[in-house]
Amino acid sequence: MRMKFTTVALLSSVAMLAAGAVQAQQITFVSQGGAYQEAQTKAILNPVAELLGITIRQDSSPDAWPVIRTQAATGKPIWDVIDTPTKDCIRGGEQGFIEKLDFAQIPNASDLPDDYKSPYSVAYEFYSSVLAYNKDKYGDKPPQGWADFWDVEKFPGTRALRNHPLATLEAALIADGVPRDKLYPLDVDRAFRKLGEIKPHITVWWTSGAQSAQLLADGEADLVMAWNGRVAAVEKEGAPVGYTFNDGLLQFTSLCILKNAPNPDTAVKFVNAALTPEIQANFPTYIDYGPANPAAYDTGKISPERAAQLPSSPANAAVQALVSEEWWSSPEGEEAQRRWASFIQR
Amino acid sequence: MTLSRSVLYGFVALVLVWLMIPVVIIVPMSFSDSRFLAFPPPAWSLRWYEAYLGNAAWMQATRVSLIVAVASAVIATVLGTAAAYALNMTSSRLVRNLQVILFLPLVVPIVITAVSIFFVYANVGLLATMTGLILANVMLGLPYVVTAVLVGLRKFDPAQEMVSRSLGMNRFRTFFIVTLPQIRPSVISGTLFAFISALDETVVALFISGGEYQTLTKRMFTALRDEIDPTIAAISSLLTATSFILVMLLSLNARTGGKK
Amino acid sequence: MAVSHTGPEILHERREQRLTLLLLAPALAIVICLLVLPLLWLAWQSIRADGGFTLVNYQRFLTDDIYLISFLQTFRIAIIVTVVTLLLGYPVAYAASMAPRHWSVLILAAVVLPFWTSVLVRAYAWLILLQRRGLVNSALMDMGLIDSPLLLVNNEFGTVLATIHILLPFMVLPLYATMQKIPRELTMAGSSLGGSPVFVFTRVFLPLSMPGVIAGMVLVFVLTLGFYITPELLGGGRTFMVSMLVSRNIEIYHEWGAASSISVVLLLSVFLIFRLSTKLVPFERIMGTR
Numbered sequence: 086m087r088m089k090f091t092t093v094a095l096l097s098s099v100a101m102l103a104a105g106a107v108q109a110q111q112i113t114f115v116s117q118g119g120a121y122q123e124a125q126t127k128a129i130l131n132p133v134a135e136l137l138g139i140t141i142r143q144d145s146s147p148d149a150w151p152v153i154r155t156q157a158a159t160g161k162p163i164w165d166v167i168d169t170p171t172k173d174c175i176r177g178g179e180q181g182f183i184e185k186l187d188f189a190q191i192p193n194a195s196d197l198p199d200d201y202k203s204p205y206s207v208a209y210e211f212y213s214s215v216l217a218y219n220k221d222k223y224g225d226k227p228p229q230g231w232a233d234f235w236d237v238e239k240f241p242g243t244r245a246l247r248n249h250p251l252a253t254l255e256a257a258l259i260a261d262g263v264p265r266d267k268l269y270p271l272d273v274d275r276a277f278r279k280l281g282e283i284k285p286h287i288t289v290w291w292t293s294g295a296q297s298a299q300l301l302a303d304g305e306a307d308l309v310m311a312w313n314g315r316v317a318a319v320e321k322e323g324a325p326v327g328y329t330f331n332d333g334l335l336q337f338t339s340l341c342i343l344k345n346a347p348n349p350d351t352a353v354k355f356v357n358a359a360l361t362p363e364i365q366a367n368f369p370t371y372i373d374y375g376p377a378n379p380a381a382y383d384t385g386k387i388s389p390e391r392a393a394q395l396p397s398s399p400a401n402a403a404v405q406a407l408v409s410e411e412w413w414s415s416p417e418g419e420e421a422q423r424r425w426a427s428f429i430q431r
Numbered sequence: 432m433t434l435s436r437s438v439l440y441g442f443v444a445l446v447l448v449w450l451m452i453p454v455v456i457i458v459p460m461s462f463s464d465s466r467f468l469a470f471p472p473p474a475w476s477l478r479w480y481e482a483y484l485g486n487a488a489w490m491q492a493t494r495v496s497l498i499v500a501v502a503s504a505v506i507a508t509v510l511g512t513a514a515a516y517a518l519n520m521t522s523s524r525l526v527r528n529l530q531v532i533l534f535l536p537l538v539v540p541i542v543i544t545a546v547s548i549f550f551v552y553a554n555v556g557l558l559a560t561m562t563g564l565i566l567a568n569v570m571l572g573l574p575y576v577v578t579a580v581l582v583g584l585r586k587f588d589p590a591q592e593m594v595s596r597s598l599g600m601n602r603f604r605t606f607f608i609v610t611l612p613q614i615r616p617s618v619i620s621g622t623l624f625a626f627i628s629a630l631d632e633t634v635v636a637l638f639i640s641g642g643e644y645q646t647l648t649k650r651m652f653t654a655l656r657d658e659i660d661p662t663i664a665a666i667s668s669l670l671t672a673t674s675f676i677l678v679m680l681l682s683l684n685a686r687t688g689g690k691k
Numbered sequence: 692m693a694v695s696h697t698g699p700e701i702l703h704e705r706r707e708q709r710l711t712l713l714l715l716a717p718a719l720a721i722v723i724c725l726l727v728l729p730l731l732w733l734a735w736q737s738i739r740a741d742g743g744f745t746l747v748n749y750q751r752f753l754t755d756d757i758y759l760i761s762f763l764q765t766f767r768i769a770i771i772v773t774v775v776t777l778l779l780g781y782p783v784a785y786a787a788s789m790a791p792r793h794w795s796v797l798i799l800a801a802v803v804l805p806f807w808t809s810v811l812v813r814a815y816a817w818l819i820l821l822q823r824r825g826l827v828n829s830a831l832m833d834m835g836l837i838d839s840p841l842l843l844v845n846n847e848f849g850t851v852l853a854t855i856h857i858l859l860p861f862m863v864l865p866l867y868a869t870m871q872k873i874p875r876e877l878t879m880a881g882s883s884l885g886g887s888p889v890f891v892f893t894r895v896f897l898p899l900s901m902p903g904v905i906a907g908m909v910l911v912f913v914l915t916l917g918f919y920i921t922p923e924l925l926g927g928g929r930t931f932m933v934s935m936l937v938s939r940n941i942e943i944y945h946e947w948g949a950a951s952s953i954s955v956v957l958l959l960s961v962f963l964i965f966r967l968s969t970k971l972v973p974f975e976r977i978m979g980t981r
Contacts, residue, residue, distance in 0.1 A: 118653075118657065119654075119657035119658070120657065120658065147653060147656065147657075148942075151942070151945070154945075243823070248928040288842065288845060288927065289845045289927045289928060290927060290928025290929065291928065292656075292923075292928060293655070293656035293657075294656070294657070295655060295656055295657055295658050295659045296656075296659065298467075298658075298659070299467060299468070299659045302467045303467070303469075303819075303822055303823075303824055303825075304823065304824050305822045305823050305824070305845070322465075322466050322467070426757050426931070426939070427755070427756060427757040427760070429928060429929065429931070430757055430760045430761065430764075430929070430931045431756070431760065435888070439782055439785070439786055440786060442782050443782055443783050443786040443798065446779050446782070446783050446859075447783070447798065447801040447802070449856075450801060450802065450804065450805055450856065450859065451801065451804065451805070452816075452820070453805070453808065453812075453813045453816035453817060453820070453856065454804060454805050454807070454808045454813070454816075456816055456819070456820065457808065457812055457813075457816055460816070460819070468815060468818075468819050469819065470816075470819045470820065470825070470826060471826075510717045510718040510721070511718060513714040513715070513717070513718065514714060514715050514717075514718040514719070516714055517710070517711040517712075517713075517714035517715045518715070520707070520711065521707075521708075521711045523708065523711070526708075526711055526712070526715070529715060529719065530975075531974065532719055532722050532723065532727065533718055533719065533722060534974075534978050535722055535726055535727070536722060536726060537978075538913050538961060538965065539726065539730070539917070539958065539961070540913075540916055540917025540933075540934060540954075540957055540958070540961065541917045541919060541934070542917060542919050542934035542937045542938055542954075543730070543733075543917070543937065543954045543957065543958060544726060546729075546733070546937065546941060546950065546954065547725065547726050547729035547730055547733065548725050548726075548729070550729045550732065550733075551724065551725055551728070551729050566721065566725065567725065569721060570721050570722055570725050570726065573718055573721070573722065574978070577718070578978055578979050582979065602710070627806055627807065630809075631806075631809050631810055633809075633810065633811060633920055634919050634920065634934075648809065648811060651809070651811055651812075652811060652920075655811070655815075659815070663811070663812055663815065664812065664815075666812075667808055667809050667812040670807075670809070671807045671808050674807050675807060678807075
């Protein structure tokens with residue numbers, strides 16, 4: 086009896102190994118973890134795995150950049166595709182850690198505007214740094230944009246900004262009268278000058294998305310620059326919080342493939358499938374972030390009401406400014422980041 | 432005299448209450464129904480205990496933290512007691528000056544310690560391993576054990592060891608039969624401090640733990656960047672309760688042991 | 692048979708010494724491998740660039756004002772924290788040393804109780820209590836003491852408050868250890884000779900408790916210099932202590948040279964403080980082993 090059991094076990098494991106060899110198509114996909122990764126598992130990863138018949142193994146890393154560098158240094162990375170701020174894809178590409186994308190094999194990417202692509206990356210999902218405010222405080226005269234955020238006479242109250250220059254410098258320039266479509270290259274001196282004006286009125290420089298949500302939920306800050314998904318979540322909890330996409334700073338994370346990735350062919354197939362309009366249209370069902378493929382809005386899967394809440398819907402995108410990750414990964418952008426710490430402390 | 436006495440005791444009571452406040456408000460916060468940390472909570476529920484106990488990742492982190500804390504406290508106790516014993520019996524000035532090294536983990540700013548350990552581990556491949564975590568916490572626990580045991584040994588009358596050895600017992604037997612029972616409260620308090628320091632250690636863990644071997648504190652720190660919800664209050668309440676029971680048991684043990 | 696008496700004794704002494712080193716070795720080895728050697732490497736790293744000697748990492752202390760700002764803020768916070776913990780801790784330790792035994796056990800238990808709650812969680816507890824609409828501000832407003840909420844957190848005040856909370860036990864315990872050893876007969880003799888309580892306290896008790904005061908102050912000051920979690924969570928982005936400067940340089944900029952020079956300067960300050968204080972009180976006393 087015992088012998089028999091061992092034999093069966095042995096045979097079945099051999100069978101499984103053989104099956105594994107046939108079904109060798111798999112990739113390791115890396116995203117930023119938390120509720121966001123859970124949402125995209127349902128929205129994107131599971132449908133893509135089914136569509137292509139592949140296995141998607143997941144890993145998560147809130148800050149992938151150091152890991153990318155370490156893996157690249159070994160020459161044998163274990164990750165295939167990463168979902169990360171576009172900046173990491175571009176500077177990774179320039180430093181030889183990230184593979185160039187062959188757009189001929191990614192037909193779905195042709196739906197995306199050129200702004201959404203770089204030689205190393207393609208947009209995956211959109212979020213926006215928006216102006217959120219306390220509804221109780223401002224009633225029927227809510228602030229409309231960054232000029233109002235800077236107007237401490239008309240809009241008294243405590244303020245919070247992100248402790249990071251990206252999007253914050255853009256907001257300062259918009260408040261100073263620079264048109265949304267003429268931001269780049271950023272006039273860094275002018276932006277810091279304008280930020281200096283509002284600095285005494287900032288009660289908190291927040292460092293994590295969770296913190297910005299807590300500030301809004303507790304009423305600790307009346308005017309907050311925060312990510313739209315965070316604000317929407319606080320609103321859903323019943324807190325008196327509103328926000329506007331007007332003057333919002335539209336950002337996206339991108340997909341890119343590591344150089345010498347273990348499964349390069351499947352990785353490219355994955356990227357293409359993840360951009361399928363129907364699959365992209367699943368995003369809003371699970372999280373308040375927008376699909377990167379504009380064609381997703383034409384699939385009929387996203388209601389007009391839902392589209393109005395999403396940062397990448399055509400109507401909302403029109404009143405926002407698209408953050409240039411390319412500028413931020415340029416030497417000027419890196420220099421602006423260095424200047425940030427001394428600006429905050431001074 | 433009585434007036435100044437009552438002012439003194441009043442002030443001390445205030446300070447002690449202030450010390451208790453955050454510890455005390457965490458418990459009601461953990462039973463909150465709100466998605467955000469709030470005090471007083473708007474409504475009551477057990478959902479954050481469910482969120483913690485029902486989540487495999489939290490459970491794994493808890494396991495890692497408990498194993499690390501227990502293992503490193505035990506190892507630090509053995510090594511620290513041995514070191515304290517040696518420091519106490521030596522007459523050499525040079526050896527006694529070596530103890531400064533043993534106290535370094537307490538006085539070197541923790542970020543610098545973390546960077547140092549990170550550097551060593553990156554070179555020998557101990558990053559994100561259980562061994563690495565335990566070793567690091569053994570080191571951080573050593574100063575507590577050495578301090579506590581040295582204090583105990585200083586109170587201990589060395590003549591007792593002399594007597595027992597003149598009766599023919601060797602050093603080791605003497606230590607275990609004569610010395611250890613008498614310094615036991617000191618050893619236990621050293622172990623407890625090493626245990627708490629390992630359980631609560633966050634900064635070094637941020638640098639060296641990862642993957643499967645993330646400590647509870649590291650997970651809490653990263654989770655808090657993602658969501659500030661009452662889960663951490665639930666975890667903290669459970670941990671405090673567990674450690675409290677542990678201390679009670681140990682101090683009971685120490686007391687009965689002392690009487691024997 | 693003319694073996695001198697010193698023979699076995701020397702042998703014995705050697706064996707003792709070997710045993711001593713053997714017992715010390717494992718503990719020392721861990722600290723040396725994980726801390727002493729990498730610290731030396733850090734120091735080496737701070738003066739090396741592209742295979743040559745350089746002082747560029749130290750020049751930044753003069754050119755980049757964020758270094759100076761951060762060090763000044765860190766030392767200011769450390770001084771405030773040390774003074775306030777002393778003012779709060781001295782009466783507590785005094786009461787514990789004077790009170791009947793069961794009371795003193797209770798006081799000490801209350802002092803160490805917060806140890807059992809994670810530093811991380813305590814930081815959030817303060818955040819909730821002290822924020823604009825938190826319990827403290829609403830209570831003060833209900834009592835009519837203030838008109839608009841005070842900024843109690845997300846700034847240096849909040850950081851200092853939480854730091855004091857974490858470090859108070861490190862002040863009370865050495866103070867208590869010292870006070871406990873002050874013979875009662877001395878203070879009693881002072882009073883029986885006609886000294887007023889104030890006189891007895893300032894002339895007899897206080898001077899005798901000074902070693903504990905210095906030990907507590909050094910410990911608290913040095914530990915504050917290394918604080919990281921608390922300013923990160925409660926500083927509102929404006930409190931920028933040296934530890935944060937170190938970790939930013941490594942995690943964001945990957946600049947080991949910069950991080951190591953900051954570490955070296957911070958470490959030297961710590962060692963200098965110890966060196967100066969051991970002139971007043973022996974090291975073993977600061978660490979509480981004597």
